[in-house]
Structures are given as C-alpha cells and as structure tokens.
Amino acid sequence: MRNKKTMLSPKIVKNAVKESFMKLDPRLMIRNPIMFVVEIGFLITLLLIFMPDAFGGGVSRGFNVTVSLILLVTVLFANFAEALAEGRGKAQADSLKKTKKEIMANKLVGQQVKQVPSTELRKGDLVIVSQGEMIPGDGEVVEGLASVDESAITGESAPVIKEAGGDFSSVTGGTKVISDQIKVKISSDPGESFLDRMISLVEGAKRQKTPNEIALNTVLISLTLIFLIVVVTLPFFGNYLDIRIEVPVLIALLVCLIPTTIGGLLSAIGIAGMDRVTQFNVLAMSGKAVEAAGDINTIILDKTGTITFGNRMASEFVPVGGAGLADVSAWAAISSVKDDTPEGRSVLELMRKQGLSYDAALADGGEFIEFKAETRMSGIDLRDGRKVRKGAVDAVKKWVIAQGGEIPADLDPGSDAIATAGGTPLAVAVDHRVFGLIYLKDTVKPGMRERFEQMREMGIKTIMCTGDNPLTAATIAREAGVDDYIAESKPEDKIAVIRKEQAEGKLVAMTGDGTNDAPALAQADVGIAMNSGTVAAKEAANMVDLDSDPSKIIEVVSIGKQLLMTRGALTTFSIANDVAKYFAIIPAMFMLAIPEMGVLNVMRLGSPDSAIISALIFNAIIIPLLIPLAMKGIAYKPMSSSKLLARNLFIYGVGGVIAPFAGIKIIDLFVHLWI
Amino acid sequence: MTIYSWVAILVTLGLAVLIAKPAGLYLAKAFDYEKNGLDRWFGPVERVIFHASGIRQGNQTWKMYALSAVLSNLAMMLIVYLIFRLQGFLPLNPSGVSNMEPTLAFNTVVAFMTNTDLQHYSGESGLSYFSQMIGIVFMMFTSTATGVAAAMAFIRGLAGKPIGNFFVDLVRAITRVLLPMSFVSALIFAALGVPQTLASSAIAHTLQGTEQQIARGPIASFLSIKQFGNNGGGFVGVNSAHPFENPGGFSNMLQILLMMLIGTSLPFAYGKMVGNAKQGRVLFVSMLMMFIVMLGVLLSAESAGNPAFHALGIGHDQVSMEGKEVRFGMAQSALFATVTTATETGAVNTMHDTLTPIGGMVPLANMMLNTVFGGAGVGIMNVLMYAMIAVFLSGLMVGRTPEFLGKKLEGKEMKLIAVNLLVTPFLILAPTALALLAYPDTISNPGFHGLTQAIYEFTSSANNNGSGFEGLGDNTPFWNIATGVVMFLGRYFSIVVLLAVAGSLAAKKPVPVTSGTFRTDTALFGGVFLIIVILVGALTYFPAIVLGPVAEHLTLRP
Numbered sequence A: 001m002r003n004k005k006t007m008l009s010p011k012i013v014k015n016a017v018k019e020s021f022m023k024l025d026p027r028l029m030i031r032n033p034i035m036f037v038v039e040i041g042f043l044i045t046l047l048l049i050f051m052p053d054a055f056g057g058g059v060s061r062g063f064n065v066t067v068s069l070i071l072l073v074t075v076l077f078a079n080f081a082e083a084l085a086e087g088r089g090k091a092q093a094d095s096l097k098k099t100k101k102e103i104m105a106n107k108l109v110g111q112q113v114k115q116v117p118s119t120e121l122r123k124g125d126l127v128i129v130s131q132g133e134m135i136p137g138d139g140e141v142v143e144g145l146a147s148v149d150e151s152a153i154t155g156e157s158a159p160v161i162k163e164a165g166g167d168f169s170s171v172t173g174g175t176k177v178i179s180d181q182i183k184v185k186i187s188s189d190p191g192e193s194f195l196d197r198m199i200s201l202v203e204g205a206k207r208q209k210t211p212n213e214i215a216l217n218t219v220l221i222s223l224t225l226i227f228l229i230v231v232v233t234l235p236f237f238g239n240y241l242d243i244r245i246e247v248p249v250l251i252a253l254l255v256c257l258i259p260t261t262i263g264g265l266l267s268a269i270g271i272a273g274m275d276r277v278t279q280f281n282v283l284a285m286s287g288k289a290v291e292a293a294g295d296i297n298t299i300i301l302d303k304t305g306t307i308t309f310g311n312r313m314a315s316e317f318v319p320v321g322g323a324g325l326a327d328v329s330a331w332a333a334i335s336s337v338k339d340d341t342p343e344g345r346s347v348l349e350l351m352r353k354q355g356l357s358y359d360a361a362l363a364d365g366g367e368f369i370e371f372k373a374e375t376r377m378s379g380i381d382l383r384d385g386r387k388v389r390k391g392a393v394d395a396v397k398k399w400v401i402a403q404g405g406e407i408p409a410d411l412d413p414g415s416d417a418i419a420t421a422g423g424t425p426l427a428v429a430v431d432h433r434v435f436g437l438i439y440l441k442d443t444v445k446p447g448m449r450e451r452f453e454q455m456r457e458m459g460i461k462t463i464m465c466t467g468d469n470p471l472t473a474a475t476i477a478r479e480a481g482v483d484d485y486i487a488e489s490k491p492e493d494k495i496a497v498i499r500k501e502q503a504e505g506k507l508v509a510m511t512g513d514g515t516n517d518a519p520a521l522a523q524a525d526v527g528i529a530m531n532s533g534t535v536a537a538k539e540a541a542n543m544v545d546l547d548s549d550p551s552k553i554i555e556v557v558s559i560g561k562q563l564l565m566t567r568g569a570l571t572t573f574s575i576a577n578d579v580a581k582y583f584a585i586i587p588a589m590f591m592l593a594i595p596e597m598g599v600l601n602v603m604r605l606g607s608p609d610s611a612i613i614s615a616l617i618f619n620a621i622i623i624p625l626l627i628p629l630a631m632k633g634i635a636y637k638p639m640s641s642s643k644l645l646a647r648n649l650f651i652y653g654v655g656g657v658i659a660p661f662a663g664i665k666i667i668d669l670f671v672h673l674w675i
Numbered sequence B: 001m002t003i004y005s006w007v008a009i010l011v012t013l014g015l016a017v018l019i020a021k022p023a024g025l026y027l028a029k030a031f032d033y034e035k036n037g038l039d040r041w042f043g044p045v046e047r048v049i050f051h052a053s054g055i056r057q058g059n060q061t062w063k064m065y066a067l068s069a070v071l072s073n074l075a076m077m078l079i080v081y082l083i084f085r086l087q088g089f090l091p092l093n094p095s096g097v098s099n100m101e102p103t104l105a106f107n108t109v110v111a112f113m114t115n116t117d118l119q120h121y122s123g124e125s126g127l128s129y130f131s132q133m134i135g136i137v138f139m140m141f142t143s144t145a146t147g148v149a150a151a152m153a154f155i156r157g158l159a160g161k162p163i164g165n166f167f168v169d170l171v172r173a174i175t176r177v178l179l180p181m182s183f184v185s186a187l188i189f190a191a192l193g194v195p196q197t198l199a200s201s202a203i204a205h206t207l208q209g210t211e212q213q214i215a216r217g218p219i220a221s222f223l224s225i226k227q228f229g230n231n232g233g234g235f236v237g238v239n240s241a242h243p244f245e246n247p248g249g250f251s252n253m254l255q256i257l258l259m260m261l262i263g264t265s266l267p268f269a270y271g272k273m274v275g276n277a278k279q280g281r282v283l284f285v286s287m288l289m290m291f292i293v294m295l296g297v298l299l300s301a302e303s304a305g306n307p308a309f310h311a312l313g314i315g316h317d318q319v320s321m322e323g324k325e326v327r328f329g330m331a332q333s334a335l336f337a338t339v340t341t342a343t344e345t346g347a348v349n350t351m352h353d354t355l356t357p358i359g360g361m362v363p364l365a366n367m368m369l370n371t372v373f374g375g376a377g378v379g380i381m382n383v384l385m386y387a388m389i390a391v392f393l394s395g396l397m398v399g400r401t402p403e404f405l406g407k408k409l410e411g412k413e414m415k416l417i418a419v420n421l422l423v424t425p426f427l428i429l430a431p432t433a434l435a436l437l438a439y440p441d442t443i444s445n446p447g448f449h450g451l452t453q454a455i456y457e458f459t460s461s462a463n464n465n466g467s468g469f470e471g472l473g474d475n476t477p478f479w480n481i482a483t484g485v486v487m488f489l490g491r492y493f494s495i496v497v498l499l500a501v502a503g504s505l506a507a508k509k510p511v512p513v514t515s516g517t518f519r520t521d522t523a524l525f526g527g528v529f530l531i532i533v534i535l536v537g538a539l540t541y542f543p544a545i546v547l548g549p550v551a552e553h554l555t556l557r558p
Helices: A008-020 A032-052 A061-099 A192-205 A211-241 A247-257 A261-281 A285-296 A325-335 A342-354 A393-402 A411-420 A447-459 A469-480 A491-505 A516-521 A535-540 A550-590 A595-600 A608-632 A643-672 B003-031 B039-055 B062-084 B101-114 B129-158 B168-191 B221-230 B249-274 B277-304 B307-311 B329-342 B359-371 B378-397 B411-438 B446-461 B477-506 B525-554
Strands: A104-109 A113-119 A126-129 A139-149 A160-163 A176-179 A180-186 A283-285 A298-302 A308-319 A367-369 A377-381 A387-392 A423-432 A433-444 A461-465 A484-488 A507-511 A526-530 A541-543 B202-205 B211-214
Touching: A008 A061, A032 A211, A032 A247, A032 A261, A061 A247, A061 A608, A104 A308, A104 B411, A113 A411, A126 A139, A139 A526, A139 B477, A160 A491, A176 A507, A176 B202, A211 A285, A211 A550, A211 B378, A211 B446, A261 A283, A261 A285, A261 A550, A261 A608, A261 B211, A261 B221, A283 A285, A285 A526, A285 A550, A298 A367, A298 A550, A298 A608, A308 A325, A308 A342, A325 A342, A325 A377, A325 A387, A325 A423, A325 A433, A342 A491, A367 B101, A377 A393, A393 A411, A393 A423, A393 A433, A393 A469, A393 B003, A411 A423, A411 A433, A411 A469, A447 A461, A447 A469, A447 A550, A461 A491, A469 A484, A484 A491, A491 A507, A507 A516, A507 A550, A516 A526, A516 A535, A526 A535, A526 B168, A541 A550, A541 B003, A541 B525, A550 A595, A550 A608, A550 A643, A550 B003, A550 B378, A550 B525, A595 B525, A608 A643, A608 B129, A643 B525, B003 B168, B003 B249, B003 B277, B003 B329, B039 B168, B062 B101, B062 B129, B062 B168, B062 B477, B101 B129, B101 B477, B129 B168, B129 B249, B129 B378, B168 B249, B221 B249, B249 B277, B249 B329, B249 B378, B277 B329, B277 B359, B277 B378, B277 B525, B329 B359, B359 B446, B378 B411, B378 B477, B378 B525, B411 B446, B411 B477, B411 B525, B446 B525
Parallel strands: A298 A461, A298 A507, A461 A484, A507 A526, A526 A541
Antiparallel strands: A104 A113, A104 A126, A126 A180, A139 A160, A139 A176, A139 A180, A283 A541, A308 A433, A367 A377, A377 A387, A387 A423, A423 A433, B202 B211
C-alpha cells in the first residue's frame, strides 16, 4: 500500500475515460439527480438538432449543436471525476487481489494434516503454516512462534513476530511465514476475511452515502428544483411581454444555475476522502467513520507508545546518604553491565554522556541477577562476594534492611522528588548500603506538544491514559500538554471515560491494540485498532491502522475535517458562481427584445449567443479544473473555526463570485471570434 | 428630503429599536411555562378560559401541536365563512351590506386566518359591522396568536425544551400580548381622531347640493390589532391612506411602531429563550441592516422622482408624489411601505402600484426575502430556517458536521428545510405563470408593470403579507381561488414543516460547545446569514425582478 501514492497512471486515466461513457446510462445517472438534469437537457437539445421545430424553434442549428455538445461534455466531465476516484481505489484493490490467490492450506483434521484450498476453510478450523508458506486465512496463533512478512498488507518490509497468546497472536490471510512454524485457528469464513473487506472497501463496492453527504445532496437537489421552477416559468413571463425565449437557451440557463460543479464532484470527494485515509495506511471500515473522525471532541490516548517513547531512560544519578556522584554512578553502571533491558542500557548511555567512568573489570565473572516480578530488582553478584542491586525503591530498602543496613534519611525525599517530577526512581545499593537513586524518565516524543496545541485549536480535548501513579501522570501530562489524564487506569476506566464524555454529547476517538481494549474501541465513536493488535481489537474498531502508529489518529481527524471542508468549499463556490452566470445569460436572453438590458451586460460579452456559450463552457470546464482539488482536499491548517470560516468564505465564496466573471469574459473573447 | 423627514424617520426607527429588547424579554416571559410574576396578573382570567373550554395544559408532541394549530384554524375559517355568506341576514348591518359571493368569501376567510389579509373586497361596502367585528377582528387576533404560538413552539424545540401546548400558547398570546396592547393603542388612536362608532355611514350634503356617504365605524379597535398583529387588512378599502384610518403624523408613527413591535422583539425573545442573548442580537442587527438598505433604496428611488414627468417640464425638483398622501409626504410613505412589507403586515398608506419601478421593487423584494423581520411569529421561524442553512454551509466549511444551538443538523432536518425552501418560489412563480398565460385580461397594465402586478399579488399571498399592487382586477374566481390556495399553503405548510424540524431537533442530544464549535453569535455568522438570505433570494427571483421592475425602470423614457 505504501507505493500507491503515485496519483494517476495512464491506465487509470484511460479506464476512467471509458467509464465516463459507460456512466451515461440513464439508469446509473439518476443516482446523481443534478447531472441527470444536465443529461436530460442534452437529450432535448439533441432532439432539437434533428427536429429543429419540435418546440416551434427559432435558433440556428449551429447554436443547438454547440449547446448540445457542451452539455454532453459537462456530463462526461462529472462522470470522469467519479470514475477517476473509483479507478484509484480499484487499482489498489487489484494489487490486493493478487495477494488473494488460491492458497493450499494444511488443515488439521483430528491429528492428521490434510491439504485443502483456503476457500474451504471455515471459522474454527486449525491449520499448520510452516516456513515459506502463506497463511491461508485470518486467524489467531494458538501454538508456536514465527516471524511473518506482512508487507502485502502494511507495506512494511521488516517481518513481525507472531506468537501464541498475548497481544501479538493475530495473523492475516495472505501474509507469509518466513521462519518457524505456527498453528493457526481460522477466525473468519471465506469472503469475510480482513483482505476481502479491504478489497471491497477500496473498490468502493460497498460505498454508502454518509449522513452528511445525504444532507448536502438534499439541499443541492432542492436548489436544482428551485432553478427548474425559475426556468420553466420564465418563458411564460417572456410570453406576456411578447419575448420569445428559445428552449436551448432555457436549458443553458438551467444547467448554468443548478449546482453542477459540486454535483459533479460530490461522489469523487467522498471516494477520494476514503482513499486519502487508505493511502495513509489506515483502513476505515466506512465513510461514516471518516466523517465522524472530523467531528471528534475528545481523543483518548495511551501514554506509553503514543505520547511517550514508553522506555524509561536514565536521566540523572542522585547520590544519598553522603555518597558521591562517582559512587552512585559507578555502582549503577556495574549493576547494568550485563543488563539488556532498555533501562539498563540507558544507564550506561548516561554514563557516557556525562563523561563518568567506572571500573568495568570489577563486574568480570560476576553472576547477573535478572529482574523478577517478585523481587523487583536486578543486579550482579560480584566475584568478591559483594552484591550489587538496583530496583524499585521499597524493594531495595527491604533488601538492605534484611542485611542489617540503614536507610539514609534523604532516600525517601529524593525518591519522592523524582516521582513528583514524573520520573521513576530506582535505588542503587551494595550489600547493606544504599548509594543513591537513578532518575528514570519517560520521554515525551518530540512534536507531541505542538500537536496537542493544534488539537486544542481544533477544539479537541485530549485525555491521556496511563498505568502510572497520579504524580507521574500529572507531570507527563503537563510536559506533553494534554488537557486531562487518567492515572493508574485499568481497561474499564477507558470505557467509563468514553461513556462519560458521550453522555455529554461528545464524540470520542481512541486507539488500542489489546483484547482488553476491544470493549472501549467498540464504545468509542471512532476506534482505531493497531494492525499488530488482536483480532478482537480489530473487529471492535472501525478503523485499523496498518502501521500500528497510535499517534496517527490525529491525522485521521484532519482528513475527516478536510473531507467536510472540501464539500462545503466547493458547494459555496458552485452557488457563488451563479451570480456571474446570471449576468452573462439574462442580458443575452433579453437584449434583442429590450435593448436597454445591455446595461446588465457588465462583462461586455461579444454577442448574446457568445455569452450563453461562454457561460456554458465555463460551467463545464470548471469541473475537470477542480478535480485535483476534490481529490486532494482543500488545504487545512488547524486554526479556530471562525478564522477557518472567514478564510474559506473569502477564498471560495468571494473567489467563487469573482472567478466566473473573469473566466466567462476570457472564454467569450475566443468564442466571439466565431459567433 | 427635508430635515423634518429625516428626523421623523430617525425618531420612529430609534423608538422601534429602543423598545424591541424589553418587548422581547416580556414575550419570552409571557410564554415561559415556569411560574413567573405575570401569572399573577393573567392567571385568573386564563384559568377561567382553560376551565370553560376544557383545555388540558400538558405539553404536546410537535405533531399534536401542528395538528391543533391547523385544525383549530380550519374550524375558525368555517365559522367566519358562514358569517360572511350570511351577513345580510345577521345583525349590526346598518348599511345593508349583502351576503358575500362564495369565492370571495373563501379568499377573505383564508386571507385573514393566515394573517395575510389580502383584500379582494372593499371594507366599507363588502362587509357588515358584524362581519368586521366578529369575523375579521376575531381572526386578526387568532391568526396573530397562531403565528406567535407557532414561533414559541419552534423556539422551544430549538432550545431543547418540550414544544408546549398550542391552546395554552394561543390563549396566552391573546391575553398577555395582543389584547392589552390593542386596547391601549385603540384608545390612543381614538384620541388621535380615528372613529370608533357603530353608527351607519354619515351623510354629508356637499356645496354642490349632492349627497355624499362617508363610511365610518368601529375603526380604532380594528386598526390597533390590524397593525400590531401584522394583519394589515383595512377597515376601508384604501387602508391606512384613509384619513379615518390614519389621520396624521402621530397616528402614522404609532402604526409603524405597532407593525414593527412583534417582529423586532422576537429575536430578543428568542435569544432569551435559548439562553444566547448574543445570537438574538446578531439576528436582529442583520435584519435591521437589510431593512436600512431596503429603506434607502426606496427613499432614493422616490426622491429621484419620475423622469417622464421631468421631461414634460413639471416637477423637476420634486420627489415622486404619485399615489401618496400629502399629509404623510414622500418620506413617511416610503418608510411605511418598507415597514409594512418587511413585517409582512400589508397595510398601506400609499399605493405601492404607483411607486417608481425601483421603489416598487423594494416592497416586492422585502416580501420575497421574508426575512427582514417578517410577520408575527412566522417571520422569526423563517429567519431561523435561513440561519440553519447558513449554519449548515458554514459547518461544512470549517469541517464539522453542522450544529445549531448544540444540535446536529442532519439529513432529516435538511430534507424538511429543503422542501420548505422550495415551496415558496413554487407558490409564487407557478401561479404567476398561469395567470399571465390564462388571465392576462385581469391585469390592468401591459408590459413589465403588468408582470410586476401579477408577481406582487402571489408574492404577497405566499408570504402572508396581503398588500397589493392595486390595479389588478382581482375579485374574479381565478384570483380569489388561486391566491386563496397560495395563502393557505404558504402559511400552514411552512408552519408544519418547521415545527417538524423543531420536534426533530428537540429530540436530539445536545452537543457541547467546544472551541472547535462554529459560533453562531458572532458578526461573522451574521454576515454568513445575510449572504445566504440574499444569495438564495437573489438567485431565485433575479429573472422575475429583471423582467418586472428592472426592465420597467430601464425602459422608462423621459
């Protein structure tokens, strides 16, 4: 999926051109009532070419042919926009389908292995997948451990480890085992797998109009009907004044007035919005979810991995009980020489950074004591019999007291100070003496503060969830700039917070990966599961992040907003265009009968026919000109809603009034050369 | 224009703006179902009414509310229809007026029940005192009360409160608002010289020895509710241009103030009821701005005078006084014409037909927009509908599902609003086309002016205004039935649909306001609101306006 960022290949364009003609079928057209009206207009003018007197005619055949052609092109442009957006989705689907070739599975029947095609696998079946084989379907590892190449789905080439039990047990059909062997319990029936859903989603086959799209469509149809009434009654007005208004002219007026620009681009905007999310390697289960993302009021984020790096890094040595900095750092280092945990490595790293030294030879031949949940300490037993330990302060204290040692008076204040500052204190002791503390700090990822700042401007509240104690949580929250935090949180707390926010009418988004996150993911309005997470989490969520990057939720919100804004901006533009079109067509309609109407011809267009044709041409070519904007979405920078509105209103509203005046005038300069 | 004219306009508008807010707060209190100080004054009377009529005061659903409004209005129409048809046999008919013709009676009944007051009859010869007092005045009270009640229910729905009870609101509108104000202003009108008598027409012997009948009657009481309720139907045919129905400068000013009172105060009542006073003020200021522009156009068009007269060498330095009363002058006539169409009242003190083409366009445009204050109750409903459209578009432009007063505007609401938006242009343009095609002989002017006459008549009908571009031969079965149907649909369709919107919004869970919420109580929103109103109005009626007033103006040769 990574490489799909190239927007258009010649093949997609070629297919889109073909599709634009296929979509002329009235049965398909009627799904877009606005463009359907244009098509009917085209058919009427087409009829008039061959039967000029059908409505008591009076316009030249040349004019009729021109209007008819422009109308056809207008419809084709709109179809092209939609086909192009769909085409890009299809291209993605095709590459996914390649992954979905028939795989032979080693199904376990009783104790025997039987070769069956993957399409015959049902939920609950057990299969064995060995090195070099494709995993035949979505499922859960129930036995074994293997490294799996998931690049077909995620685009990430580094293999991931999958093992039975825990949060890394889910595997996806179509991915490849590159080492070892696993036993997988299939979790989906054929046609319902993750890959199947993904294909149908990007193909747009299951695309349903979102609530907001429906609401906007209703307004656009209402506007279309209003203009239909205006245009249909106009010849009666003219008739009373003895002014004859020709049918092609009326159709031209109608087509110019109805919101064809947005009508032609509306579905392309929707498809492209979904597509942008997909390109971002996030898989949205529905367009509704993307739209809802734009509306989010509250985001619940896990601290570890999302806001902070999650590894606690040693950032300072604090001597206690009269010990010197050199002592505490040296003993901390010696206890960590053989320690491969990130904490251990960070101690040595800190030594190097601070230019401190220790006698590494002292640790030679010592026996490394691993960290255990019961002891909550690790360390080394030296050859000379001394025991060096580092670990949780209370654990170390107990250990020292047990050996008859004394606890320095400044140990507790020191460790409290570290905890208050958001850090984790580790005590360092040798036998019965405590030398000092290691200040472990959870580091906030760079740029997070700015992001939360942006979210606040967007009106989104951020809540951080962490298992840390309230003091630590408060410090990290302050450092990262989140609005609120829940300390010592349990999975149920997340649901409680989501429910509480929702009860206030807020829309809540959250990310999660573990099975215990699943209920919260389901409860949230937008739940993003990590692809590395469990099947349960993925099923409960309405988006899956293939890169498993929890902070991406912020971009998803932006894409959701961008989607709505693109719709709003192009609607405003489309309606604002009507002002200029009126000033082009109305004087042209009546100038012959009422020469004084020339005053309204503010653009000084060459001739009545030229004015009408120019307006129609502008109306048609604006659609392909705006396709890139519809596909990319309008520029969005987080800022307050008033500023945003003022800005978009200026660009698309005021711009929408002015642009066609200029555009029609320029087109008229050329058109007038012929008529 | 003289200094006097400017001062008169400024004082009148200044007073109107000054009383709008306190009046709005009073309205909000009068319709507040929580116990408040007003209950002490009006409670006893209302309790008697509720008890006698068997009204249960519980809250209704929006459907029940709408049904109650429409059915009770229909019942009232039926009663008054019978009165008109039988007035020749009924008492209080000293001038011996005969029974009303069926289509005219239908038209008149619908006209008054819908608060439109289109008059295809002439009051002094078409209606008995009984019909005027029991029929017309009765409906003037109840139609205004219906409009105000609907608005209150609508606003309650937006505020997320229960919709209320139609009958309670109807009674309260009359007891707490309409009756007290009408009573006081009727006394003032009488003091200013407006007749209030049950005696038959006076007979005067002229110097030439002929006999002249001078129509009179219980005009003062009629006049007060006619203006205060945005009804507009005159006791006499020429309405407030008649010296008995508008004797002079003070009565003219009082009438203008009465017309504006409900329309200008409702935005403030709205702000109070939804708990966002600033938003009410934004809407008020937006409407006031439209009003001032409209008045300015009308004043400048009339000040410029008629180029055709100028060409004849007469009145070079004169404003256009054609069809205006000398005792009011151009400025007070223009102000009255702007107010009566902005507030959808429809009373006239000058003949709109004889305004200059661009001058005549202003009353027409006021009615087409129907958002420059608008009629009693229904005006604010229409304004809020446009506000919702503005919110919808702005919401999209800031990337949020649009919300208004903390309620999300979704497919269902937009569908209702979209249909409502569609109905008014249809009710105006389609019958106009039919009239031009099938009944051109009933239109007294050829060409552009004739076109304007026809459009004006249906615009006035569809928007509950009731003023006319006189000159139209409108007392024919076609015009009676066509405008009757348009008035009926223009009124009740929109009330029912907008109540449905309110019902739907009231049932929604409110969305909390965050800094990302698009605020609807800022000048920026006022601007968006104005753009939407003007754009939708201009785009819909541009061809009609161009072929009517604009073409007439352009072809007006000196």
